[in-house]
Amino acid sequence: AIESTMDIAGKVHQEAGIDFEFVDFGGGVGVPYTPEEKLLDLDKFAEVNVGLFKEKLEQYDMGNPTMYLEPGRYLVADACVLLVTVNSVKQSYRKFIGVDAGFHTLLRPAMYDSYHHIVDASKMDAPMTQEVDVAGNVCESGDLFARDRPMPDVEEGDVLGILNAGAYGFTMSSNYNSRPLASEVLVTDGKCNLVRERETFEDLYDKQMVPPHLK
Known part of the structure; x- marks a missing residue:
């Protein structure tokens, strides 16, 4: 080049x-x-x-x-990890691990089919025992962080770390499907500081105005 x-x-x-x-x-x-x-x-x-x-x-x-x-x-890519909590484990025609974030939080896997390594932060040393799909919480079939990904025995409540989220992560996130944006935490020498508060639904409504004839 x-x-x-x-x-x-x-x-x-x-x-x-x-x-x-x-x-x-x-x-x-x-x-x-x-x-x-x-x-x-x-x-x-x-x-x-x-x-x-x-x-x-x-x-x-x-x-x-x-x-x-x-x-x-x-x-910046590997300076950021997206932490998500497992809220469902579903065995269907495939095994789905449902988490509390979606492609509105990290768009690259759904848009580009990009690979982001995922670890079970709740059991880092556990052996890989299965292949699963890690699915987001937006009601669309394309909302997947990973397909056929080797993982340990993931359980509800486990925290997963989706790596390399620092490039095109938060900057490409959105309020799609009326989802508030995630918080951001800066970790320095083992100390954590909240640097961006998690949005609330009230934040989404803050700039909306109802015309007088609809009140």
Whole structure:
């Protein structure tokens, strides 16, 4: 991607006479979503890509523009865990674990079929004994956090942790289906601080106004 972008920028510089202040390559710095994936080697990433950037600058005689990267997801993805409580365990044609959040809270699994690792925080060391679907609390068939996911013997009342919720988590959440937004808790050195209060139904009604003829 950097090579292609620099080839385009180089031709624009040479043919249109434009001197760039910077070249922005956007995002694309990945994070491990599954336990098997490894952390990105940032030193190797920098060595290869900065080297290629400088090589293209010299090839097209582009001067000294700044190289921009936008690694937002890499910085915040695994900084957040969505904690949900199991409110139902249902054995049907599949086994469903129902929780007290839904795709209005974390949209990525339903929208993109994105993988978010899920752990039973109430029994972290328990062995995996089954494959289950982890379902949200919005009445739609697509409201799933995971399908055929290996899990231990999950029980009602267990707290599950849905990992990597820091990127596109709260920012993509909504009041869909009249659901209040979740609270946010900051954990630093083992100390917890509430940094956003949980919304209430009263908060949803706060800005609504009834026209006089309907009162």
